[in-house]
Amino acid sequence: MNRHVLMLVVNRLIIAVITLLIVSFTVFAATEMLPGDVAQILLGQAATAEAVAGLRTAMHLDDPAIVRFARWLAGLASGDLGTSYANNLPIADLIGPRFLSSMKLAAATAVFSVPIALFLGITAAILRGTLFDRVVTAVTIGVISVPEFMVATSAVLIFAVYLQWLPALAFANEVHSFGELLRVFAMPVITLSFVISAQMIRMTRAAVIETLNTPYIEMALLKGASRRRIVLKHALPNALGPIVNAVALSLSYLLGGVIIVETIFNYPGIAKLMVDAVATRDLPLIQTCSMVFCLGYLLLITIADIIAILSNPRLR
Amino acid sequence: MARFALSPRRLGYRFNAVGMIGLSVIVFWATVAVFAPLLIPYPIGDIVDYDYFGPMSAQFLLGTDYLGRDMLSRILMGARYTVGISLAAVALACFSGVALGMSAAVAGGWFDAILSRFLDALNSIPSKLFGLVVVAAVGSSMPVLVLTLAVIYTPGSYRFARALAVNINSMDFVTVARARGEKTLYLIGSEILPNILGPVLADLGLRFVFIVLLLSGLSFLGLGVQPPNADWGALVRENIGGLPFGAPAVMVPSLAIASLTISVNMLIDNLPVKIRDRSNG
Numbered sequence: 001m002n003r004h005v006l007m008l009v010v011n012r013l014i015i016a017v018i019t020l021l022i023v024s025f026t027v028f029a030a031t032e033m034l035p036g037d038v039a040q041i042l043l044g045q046a047a048t049a050e051a052v053a054g055l056r057t058a059m060h061l062d063d064p065a066i067v068r069f070a071r072w073l074a075g076l077a078s079g080d081l082g083t084s085y086a087n088n089l090p091i092a093d094l095i096g097p098r099f100l101s102s103m104k105l106a107a108a109t110a111v112f113s114v115p116i117a118l119f120l121g122i123t124a125a126i127l128r129g130t131l132f133d134r135v136v137t138a139v140t141i142g143v144i145s146v147p148e149f150m151v152a153t154s155a156v157l158i159f160a161v162y163l164q165w166l167p168a169l170a171f172a173n174e175v176h177s178f179g180e181l182l183r184v185f186a187m188p189v190i191t192l193s194f195v196i197s198a199q200m201i202r203m204t205r206a207a208v209i210e211t212l213n214t215p216y217i218e219m220a221l222l223k224g225a226s227r228r229r230i231v232l233k234h235a236l237p238n239a240l241g242p243i244v245n246a247v248a249l250s251l252s253y254l255l256g257g258v259i260i261v262e263t264i265f266n267y268p269g270i271a272k273l274m275v276d277a278v279a280t281r282d283l284p285l286i287q288t289c290s291m292v293f294c295l296g297y298l299l300l301i302t303i304a305d306i307i308a309i310l311s312n313p314r315l316r
Numbered sequence: 317m318a319r320f321a322l323s324p325r326r327l328g329y330r331f332n333a334v335g336m337i338g339l340s341v342i343v344f345w346a347t348v349a350v351f352a353p354l355l356i357p358y359p360i361g362d363i364v365d366y367d368y369f370g371p372m373s374a375q376f377l378l379g380t381d382y383l384g385r386d387m388l389s390r391i392l393m394g395a396r397y398t399v400g401i402s403l404a405a406v407a408l409a410c411f412s413g414v415a416l417g418m419s420a421a422v423a424g425g426w427f428d429a430i431l432s433r434f435l436d437a438l439n440s441i442p443s444k445l446f447g448l449v450v451v452a453a454v455g456s457s458m459p460v461l462v463l464t465l466a467v468i469y470t471p472g473s474y475r476f477a478r479a480l481a482v483n484i485n486s487m488d489f490v491t492v493a494r495a496r497g498e499k500t501l502y503l504i505g506s507e508i509l510p511n512i513l514g515p516v517l518a519d520l521g522l523r524f525v526f527i528v529l530l531l532s533g534l535s536f537l538g539l540g541v542q543p544p545n546a547d548w549g550a551l552v553r554e555n556i557g558g559l560p561f562g563a564p565a566v567m568v569p570s571l572a573i574a575s576l577t578i579s580v581n582m583l584i585d586n587l588p589v590k591i592r593d594r595s596n597g
Contacts, residue, residue: 015433022437030449141585145525145577147532149552150570153559161562256444260533264556275537278452286452293445301440 008309016302023294024076028069031283076291082284084277091288095270099292102262102269105192106254108185113193113200114247120197121204122243126231128209136201143198148260152191159187188265195257196250203246211239241311248304255297335586341579345572348392349399356389361544369555369563379564381555387565390551391572397547398573401458402531405465406524412466413473414516418504420474421481432478435471443468443530451539461540465527476519480512521584525577532573548573 075082081091124136143151159165211217212235220234262272274289348355357377358364363384370380378387416435420428450464484490490507498507534540535549546554551569558566 018433019437019440022434023441026438026441027449030446031453141581142574142578145529145581146574147529147536147549147570149533149536149549150574153552153556153566153570156559157562157567161560252442255442256533259444259448260536263537274448278448278539281452283452286449290441290445290449294441297442298440 005309009306012302012305012309016298020295020298023298024073024291025069027287027290027294028072031287032065072287076288081288084285085280085282091285094273094285095288095292098268098270098273101267102258102271105185105188105258105262105267105269106251108189109192109196109254110251112189113197116193117197117200117250118204118243118247121201121246122208122236124201125205125208125212126227128212137205140198140201143194144202148191148195148257149264151194152187152261152264155187155191155194159190188261188267191261191265192254192257196253199253200247200250203250204243207242207246208235208239210242211235214238238313241307244311245304245308248300248307252297252300252304255293332586334582338579338582338584338586341575342583345395345399345576349395352392352396356386356392358386358389360385360389360393362386369558369561369565372564378568381551381565382557387551387568390546391548391569394546394548394551394569395572397541397545398528398531398549398576401462401465401541401547402524402527404462405527405531406469406520408462408466409469409523409527410473410516410520413470413475414477414509414512415504416470417474417477417479418481418508418512419500421478421485422500422503422508428478431474435474438467439471439475443526444533447530447534448537448539451534456539456542458541461531461534465531468530469523469527473519473523477512477516480515481508484508484511518584518587521580525580528573528577 072082079092081095083089084091084094120136124133127133217230217234220230225234258269259271259275261267262269263275266272270289270292274286274293277285277289364386365376365380365384368380368382368384370376370384372379376386376388378391381387381390416431420431446468447464451460454460485508490503493503493507531540531547532549532552535547536553538550538553541547541550543550543554548569552566555563555565555569
């Protein structure tokens with residue numbers, strides 16, 4: 001039986017690699033659609049035809065698209081991320097520190113939202129149908145169906161404008177003490193936590209309710225087990241796999257949320273770098289940033305799937 | 317659930333109160349989108365107030381924006397872009413998703429396998445990122461926006477429709493139709509589609525919400541609807557400077573988006589089981 005599980009996991013990993021190839025091709029193709037000649041754009045209107053032709057050769061722009069795609073992919077795999085069009089810096093140097101600060105933001109959000117969301121999701125599922133459950137469900141649906149920037153602007157209005165506890169904008173490079181760190185991180189983390197928690201509460205609640213609807217829970221109920229015993233001894237151990245799966249899936253929503261949150265709070269992370277790159281049409285930078293994002297996303301959903309496979313007792 | 321089981325069959329579709337509220341808000345915004353030019357109190361481009369970020373007043377019901385233009389007029393006109401673009405995109409996404417999903421389910425084999433793998437791969441690109449990359453590459457215009465949003469949400473619709481169609485496809489009446497020698501097109505149009513229509517329409521509603529949110533997000537980043545036109549997301553973006561003063565111009569467009577998306581969710585959650593779960597009935 002264990003061989004079977006191993007096969008399933010390996011199969012899932014192979015699918016992930018194939019998906020990554022298709023995704024990287026899509027990203028490459030999308031950025032290739034740019035109208036106009038890159039060399040001409042880089043050199044400006046006054047460039048001579050010889051200079052443009054020279055640059056085209058130097059940048060290998062005359063090669064067929066498939067060759068350039070293969071070269072780009074090989075570069076990515078070997079750690080050569082290319083050079084930014086806008087300021088001629090190596091992309092690795094641009095992305096490195098930005099990536100770290102984005103990860104800090106994501107980690108802080110996860111530390112806050114995972115325990116809160118799990119607690120609310122599980123209690124809402126156990127107290128299904130009560131006022132508590134209905135309030136939690138209504139609030140989560142509300143948060144999910146509004147745009148992230150509305151959550152962010154509301155947080156600014158409440159905490160910075162009316163209560164005046166926090167500054168409205170974040171500048172992570174001016175941090176000198178723990179207090180300042182807290183003030184800088186607070187607003188983006190609050191906003192992201194709201195968005196992520198709402199997803200996580202919904203999924204956790206659904207996972208626990210599904211477990212509570214199984215025949216063995218009914219059996220435990222009929223045997224006269226207390227509510228507490230049913231939940232802690234019978235339901236939760238079996239719901240653990242689906243819950244962890246839900247957590248991993250919800251964390252993948254961080255990637256979408258972070259784009260809006262970093263922009264609105266001026267947070268110097270990788271998403272802000274990418275939005276700025278879109279403004280300057282810095283294609284190599286956009287390509288690399290999108291690959292970082294897609295890789296993160298794919299990693300999270302693959303982990304979620306593998307956890308779902310491993311936690312399925314019928315496969316063990 | 318028990319509530320719906322009691323409703324008399326002969327009456328056709330019956331909505332409960334929450335569903336009715338949702339439906340009326342949707343109808344309200346749809347009407348506004350159609351008749352906006354007749355409803356606006358001031359031309360949207362005119363600077364009508366000497367003050368900027370003006371408060372709500374009898375003259376300007378929703379205050380004024382960062383240039384002193386009337387917010388109410390701009391929101392009413394913004395409804396056209398938000399509702400119109402999203403509707404076009406969702407129609408396109410669901411049409412292609414459902415058509416491909418049904419074909420894949422009926423045809424099966426390598427066509428199904430390759431299409432499923434490819435669309436699943438597309439699905440694993442975060443939607444905002446997809447929008448960012450495409451807009452960065454080809455620039456933002458309305459046809460580009462509609463097409464991009466449609467492409468982003470086609471895989472999800474495909475997956476949903478295919479799963480439903482695979483269930484129907486294994487039923488006896490489809491096998492009989494196949495044995496009669498019916499063509500694929502007939503199987504899709506006359507045997508499968510009528511049986512998955514209800515859930516597919518409910519899915520279309522949910523996808524509409526996602527598209528409204530993504531469009532607003534892109535516009536908020538400055539990549540969606542371009543000035544001088546403005547949808548609700550773009551209205552938040554251009555007035556974000558008023559946030560420290562708590563100006564109504566920042567929050568009102570967000571509230572408009574929220575009212576639309578929450579009502580669609582309310583309607584779908586309270587759809588009669590007859591529409592929502594027709595495949596199970």
